[in-house]
Amino acid sequence: MSAWRFCPLCGAGLQVRAVADLPRLVCGADCGFVHWDNPAPVLAALVEYHGRVVLARNQGWAAGAFGLITGFLERDEDPAAGVAREVKEELGLDATAVTLIGVYPFARQHEVIVAYHVRAEGEIRLNEELAEFRLIAPEKLKAWDFGTGLAVSDWLARRVP
Numbered sequence: 001m002s003a004w005r006f007c008p009l010c011g012a013g014l015q016v017r018a019v020a021d022l023p024r025l026v027c028g029a030d031c032g033f034v035h036w037d038n039p040a041p042v043l044a045a046l047v048e049y050h051g052r053v054v055l056a057r058n059q060g061w062a063a064g065a066f067g068l069i070t071g072f073l074e075r076d077e078d079p080a081a082g083v084a085r086e087v088k089e090e091l092g093l094d095a096t097a098v099t100l101i102g103v104y105p106f107a108r109q110h111e112v113i114v115a116y117h118v119r120a121e122g123e124i125r126l127n128e129e130l131a132e133f134r135l136i137a138p139e140k141l142k143a144w145d146f147g148t149g150l151a152v153s154d155w156l157a158r159r160v161p
Helices: 079-091 149-158
Strands: 014-019 022-027 040-049 052-058 069-072 094-106 111-121 130-136
Touching: 040 079, 040 149, 052 079, 069 079, 079 094, 079 111, 079 130, 094 149, 111 149
Parallel strands: 040 111
Antiparallel strands: 014 022, 040 052, 040 069, 052 130, 094 111
16 A cells, blocks of 8 residues: 555545455545556566667666666557657667567566567667666576566567577
């Protein structure tokens, strides 16, 4: 449950009540506010660049921790266009093909991951969010058992060399 305590509309205290048979925070003064607390949609890109997969390390991550390119879906944005935008923003690369890998729950971060295989070209130029990148041959890529690693596992299982 969220850490919200007060209604953002009227300032009354929030209470846990069943809404559509689910526990939700609702305004105690009954102004109509319901904090739905739904997971955020996150886009993930398994970027294939010159036959290799790009893994990147976020500035805030520990040394040696690498992952896929990710970012939040913007309002009114098509997810496939959004993942191409994220690849352009974070790596400076242009998407030439975008294919859905799958959709994965990521309860630990309160997110839903929409993962794509993105073929890209251009010159890699990291933005300020990323510290470094690695290019991994697909046959040496190893999936991890949470978050975007589930998409890596599915992509590797379906991949035709």
